[in-house]
Amino acid sequence: MKEVRAKARELMKGFCRVCPVCDGRACAGEVPGMGGLGTASSFQDNVRALAEIKLNMRCLHQALEPDLSLSLLGFKLAMPVLAAPISGVSFNMGGGMPEEAYVLAKLTACAEAGTLGCTGDGVPDFIHESGFAAIKALDGRGIPFIKPWEDEELFAKLDKALAAGAKVVGMDVDAAGLVTLRKMGRPVSPKPAAKLVEVIRRTPAKFVIKGVMTPDEAKLCVDAGAAGIVVSNHGGRVLDGTPGTVRVLGEVAGAVRGQVAVLADGGVRSGTDVLKMLALGADAVLIGRPFSVAVLGGGKEGAAQYLEKIRQELVQAMVLTGTASAKEVQPTVFWNT
Ligand SMILES: Cc1cc2nc3c(=O)[nH]c(=O)nc-3n(C[C@H](O)[C@H](O)[C@H](O)COP(=O)(O)O)c2cc1C
Incomplete structure (x- = not known):
């Protein structure tokens, strides 16, 4: 990973410093770029809130070879870690690689490791087109996220995603606040409940809503017929001053768990x-x-190495907390709760 990160630092110069910990401090306000919006308090709190949680160490048990596998949205996965949709190599990452090669490398590494990569959307069109092409090449193993456009563009893109073989599609509703799109004159907007119902009903695939931060909106997604939600603040790129996602996750997941797939x-x-x-x-x-850094620095191999590093760390964390299965992680792993 050291070489991969060094190469990424060179290629992403002026866009990402590839810091020892990717925590949103050095790149505050750099949108476009890899940073968080405004003071980047939302991005920074995502990292800080996770760091504040401490774990109980337990070593007197039988969980020697934890099971990382799960079923998610109709896919069998070898581990509960997916690559998030991150798009725009040219204007967010320094353009060191064509968008098409970047997204294909990312999704292929995920597929080969038994998991899934997601693709993003934006302006210009080659962003979503590159994502759909990668999903097609991988026989539908990937989740395309489409922005909350006005009807015509939204429906056209959803149809194209399905034609490319996507079995699950998503909409990052939080992109309603993306300054980059507003600057380009392409209208995205919040969606009232009735519109969500209409969009999900007309889409013959499992539908995931990304950008849910409150229990009431999570329930609204369930009522609208969504198959999954992503608890997310878009990496802190759309609204300055939101809590770190892990601060709201327990309450949001608690409101809908068992009814839809919960991602975060x-x-x-x-x-x-x-x-x-x-x-x-x-x-x-x-x-x-960190996934994008791994792809820029090492292509498919870089992403594969990054995933393997996370997998090994997860195994270690599960063994040392006495967690036998990723499907049933108990709150007793938390210290002081
Ligand atoms: C440069 C950049 C581009 C992104 N593009 C998209 C996108 O096209 N669609 C989307 O749903 N989310 C997009 N996101 C948000 C990510 O999917 C994800 O929610 C966020 O980056 C997760 O936080 P992390 O980077 O701290 O892990 C983008 C994020 C970044 C940093």
């Missing part, structure tokens, strides 16, 4: 971070920026 992202940097999110009720987590 924001500031996950290690296997112990993954375990913390699972213990708070997530079925699986998404990792964003």
Whole structure:
């Protein structure tokens, strides 16, 4: 990973410093870029809130070979870690790699490791087109996230995603606040409940809503027919001043657990971070920026190495907390609760 990170630092110069810990401090306000919006308090709190949680160490048990596998949204996964949708290599990452090669490398590494990568959307069109092409090449093993556009563009893109073979599709509703899109004159907007119902009903695939931060909106997603939610503040890129996602995860997951798949992202940097999110009720987590750094620095191999590092850390965290299965992580792993 050292070489991969060094190469990424060179290629991402001016866009990402590839810090020892990716915590949103050095890149505050750099949107476009890899940073968080404004003071980046939302991005920084994602990382800080996870670091504040402490774990109980337990070594007197039988959990020697923990089971990381799970079923999620119709996919069998070897581990509860997915690559988050991060798009825009040219304007967010320094353009060191064509968008198409980046997204294909990321999704292929995930597929080969038995998990899933997600793809993003934006302007120009080659962003979503590159994602759909990768999903097609991998026989539908990937989740495309489409922005909350006005009807015509939204429906056209959803149809294209399905035609590419996507079995699960998503909408990052929090992109309603993306300054980058507003600057480009492309309208995205919040969606009232009735619109969500209409969009989900007309889509013959499992539908995931990304950008849920409150229990009431999580329940609204269930009522609208969603198959999954992602507890996310878009990596702190849309609203300054939100709590770290892990602070709201327990309550949000508690409101809908068992009714939809619950995913979560924001500031996950290690296997112990993954375990913390699972213990708070997530079925699986998404990792964003560090994945992009790994792909830029090492292509498919870099992403594969990064995933393996996280997998090993998760195994270690599970063994040392006495956790036998990623499907049933108990809150007793938390110290002081
Ligand atoms: C440069 C950049 C581009 C992103 N593009 C998208 C996107 O196209 N679609 C989307 O749903 N989320 C997008 N996100 C948000 C990520 O999917 C994810 O929610 C966030 O990065 C997770 O936090 P982390 O990077 O701290 O792990 C983007 C984030 C970054 C940093």
